[in-house]
Amino acid sequence: MNVLVILIPVSVTLGLAGLGAFVWSLRARQYEDPEGSRARILDDRWDDEPRP
Amino acid sequence: MTAACPACVELPPSATVPVPARADLVLHLPDIHCAACIASVERTLGAEPGVREARVNLSLRRVFVSAAGVEPEALIDALAAAGHRAQRLDAAPARDTGSRDLLMRMGVAGFAMMNVMLLSVAVWSGAAEATAHLFHLISAAIALPAVAFSGRPFFASALSALRAGRLNMDVPISLAILLAAGVSFFGALVGAERPGWFDAALALTFFLLIGRYLDHAGRRAARSAAADLAALEAPQAIRLEGQGERVVRAADLAAGDLIRVRPGDRLPADGVVEAGASDLDRAALTGETQPCAVAPGGAVAAGEVNLSGPLTVRVTHAGRDTSLARLAEMVATAESQRSRHSGLADRAAAIYAPLVHILGAAAFIAWFWATRDGMRSLDVAISVLVITCPCALGLAVPAVSTVTTARLFRQGLLVKSRTALERLAEVDMVVFDKTGTLTTGEARLRDPADLEALALAAGLARGSAHPYSRAICAAAAEEGVTPAALEEVTEIPGSGVEGLWQGARVRLGRPAWLGLSGEGVALSHGAGAPALFTFEETLRPEAAEAVAAIRASGRDVALLSGDAPAAVARVAEALGIEAAEAGFSPQDKADWLSARAAEGRRTLMVGDGLNDTGALTVAHASLAPASALDAARSAADVVLLSGRLDRIAPMLATARGATARMRQNIALAGAYNIVAVPLALVGLATPFLAALAMSASSVTVSLNAIRGGR
Secondary structure (H helix, E strand, C coil): CCCHHHHHHHHHHHHHHHHHHHHHHHHCCCCCCHHHHHHHCCCCCCCCCCCC | CCCCCHHHHCCCHHHHCCCCCCCCEEEECCCCCCHHHHHHHHHHHHHCCCEEEEEEECCCCEEEEEECCCCHHHHHHHHHHCCCCCEECCCCCCCCCHHHHHHHHHHHHHHHHHHHHHHHHHHHCCCCHHHHHHHHHHHHHHHHHHHHHHCHHHHHHHHHHHHCCCCCCHHHHHHHHHHHHHHHHHHHHHCCCCCCCHHHHHHHHHHHHHHHHHHHHHHHHHHHHHHHHHHHCCCEEEEEECCEEEEEEHHHCCCCCEEEECCCCECCCEEEEEECCEEEECHHHHCCCCCEEECCCCEECCCCEECCCCEEEEEEECHHHCHHHHHHHHHHHHHHHCCCCCCHHHHHHHHHHHHHHHHHHHHHHHHHHHHCCHHHHHHHHHHHHHHHCCHHHHHHHHHHHHHHHHHHHHCCEEECCCCHHHHHHHCCEEEEEHHHHHEEEEEEECCCCCHHHHHHHHHHHCCCCCHHHHHHHHHHHHHCCCCCCCEEEEEECCCEEEEEECCEEEEEECHHHHCCCCCCEEEECCCCCCEEECEEEEECCCHHHHHHHHHHCCCEEEEECCCCHHHHHHHHHHHCCCEEECCCCHHHHHHHHHHHHHCCCCEEEECCCHHHHHHHHHCCEEEEECCCCHHHHHHCCEEECCCCHHHHHHHHHHHHHHHHHHHHHHHHHHHHHHHHHHHHHCCCCCHHHHHHHHHHHHHHHHHHHHCCCC
C-alpha cells in the first residue's frame, strides 16, 4: 500500500490541473458565446497571422 | 529589424490590443447568423476611425465595441452600408457575472465530487483501518473547502429565508449539505470506521447547481431578448432649439420643450399642438381604428402616431411623467402586487421542505430513543436528509423549461415568465384583441363600385401617407384603375387633399369637411353629390387558420375590442368567433376576464395595445406580438417575435406537453424517494446507496427532459 503515498498526490494534482484548466477557460470567456465559437472556426481572417 | 516569423512583422498595430475588458458601446445585430457575418461586422467596425476593438457575440447577437469618441450613429450607418441592421442598446448593460459565478461553483463542486468519489470507491470496496482513515482525511481536505465555496448560493438563500421566518427549499438543502459534511469531518477526525458522507454532500451541491444554472441561464436569455426588443424602438424626438433641430432621446425631453413630429412618427411625449394640423392614430391607446383630427391647441399623448401633417408640439409631460408611462407603471405595480401563480416547482417544494425536516427529525428521535447512540442516530438522520434532498426535484422543472423555451424561441416565441409554461398549459379559452392583433391595423377599401371616382380619388391620394389614402391607392392598383392626372395637388393636414382636375376643383377628405356625415373618406368632384368611400380592416392572413386551429384543440375563442360594434362584428364573422364584445374600455376588458376567471375559466389574453395591458395582467396567461407597445410587451408572459398568430395553437400544445413532462419528472424523483426513504429510516442506507440513488435520479430526470427535445 506504500504506492498510495505517490499515487494519491498524483491523482489530486491531476484533478487540480483539470480544475485549473476549467478556471482558465472560464476566465478566458470561453463559455460566453458558444454559438460564436462554433462559427468562428470557419473564419479565415486569422489563418495567416494569428490573433494575439 | 529581423523577426523569426514574417507574419509577426505584418501584424497591424490594432491587433495587439487585448480583448476589451469593458465595452464602450453595445449594438444589437438582429440579423447576424454565421461566420461570414461575424467577420464582416468586425472588419467593418474595425475600419472605422476611433474603434479600438469590436467583438461580436453571436449567441446574444450583439457586438461589443471598445472605442473612444465615436458616435453610435456613425457605426450603425457603416454597418448598414455593409448590409447589417444594427440598433444601439441602452448603455452597456452591466456584465452578467451571475452565470459565470454559478459555472465556477459548479466546476469546483464537480471536480471535488469526482475526486472524493474515487476515494470513496476504495472505502466502499473494503479499505479499512489506516487506509480508510487516511482516505477520509484526504476527502475532508478536498470536500470541506469545496462545499464551503460551491454551496454559498444555497446557504445565502436559506439564511435570508430563515431571517424572514420562512422555509424554502434551500433550508433542507443547506442543512443536509452542512450536516453531512460536518458529521463526516468529525468521523474522519476521530477515525470512525463508517464511510463518510463527503461524496453525497458534494454530489448534492453539484446536481443542484446544474439546476440552478439552467434556471439562471433561461431567465438571462429572456431578459436579454426583452432588452433587444426595447432597443428596437428606442424612442427618439426631434427637439427644436434656437439654431435648428436636434435628435434627442425621448427620455431627455423636459416640459416646455418644442418638438417636431413628422408624419409617421410615434409621439414621444404628452403635449399641446402649437402649430400644424394632422390626424392621429390612437389605436395603440384606445383600440379604435378611426384616426382623429388635431389642430393647434389640441392635446396629444405619447404613444399616438402622427399620420398626415407635420406637427409642432409643446411638451407638457415627458419621460416617466407621460400618461403612457404612468399607465404602464400602474400596470407594473398591479402586477407585482398580484399574487403570482406559484409554479409547480414551488408547490412541490412547499410540500416537500417541511416533510424532509419532519422525516429527518423523526428518524433522529426514534433512533436515539431506541439505541441511545447519538452518532448512529445522527447518521441515520443525515442519510434521510441526503436521500430525500430534492436533487432531482431541483433539476426536474428547470431542465424541462430550458429545453422547451429554447424550442419555442426557435419558433419565434419568447417566454418571459418562469411559470408561463405551466399557466399556458392550463388555458381553455383564448381571448383576442382586434386592432393590431387579429388585424394588421391597415385599412382596406370596401367595394369600390364607382371606378371613375376611384381613379380620381387615387390621383388625389397618391401623395399622401394617410392610411386611407394608401388603401385607396392599393384598391386602385388592385382594380387596374390608372390614377387620374391632377394638377396643384396639396394636402390640407387634418382635412384632406385637394387638386385641379380638368379645370375643376376636386377634394378628398374627411366627410365633415365636405358636408357629409359618416365614417370613411368623401370625394367631391365639382358636379353632383360627394361620393363616400368606406373602409374595413385587413385581417392578418393567418388569423382565420390560427383561430380554427385553437378551436380544433378544444379551446374557446373570444374577441374583445374597444372599436365600434360594426367593425368588430365584421371581423368576428370573418373569423367565425361567436363571443365578440365591442366598445370595451380597458377596464371592461379586465372585468370581463375577471368574470371568466370567477367562472373557473383559464384565459389566454392576446393583445398589443395599451388598452390591453390591464387585460394582459388580469388574464391567466398573456401574449403580445412583437409589434405591440412596450407596456403591453412588458405585461405579457410571452412575446410573439414572429408576429404569426398560427404559432399560438402549437405553443399551447407544447406548453401542455412540457408541463406533463415536469409532472413526470417530479413523479420520477418521488419514486426514487419512495424506494430509498424507508431504507434510510431503518438505517440501511449507506453513503454508497445514497450516491447511487442521487446520481441515477438526476440523470433519469435530465434525460427525460431532453427526450424528443428537438
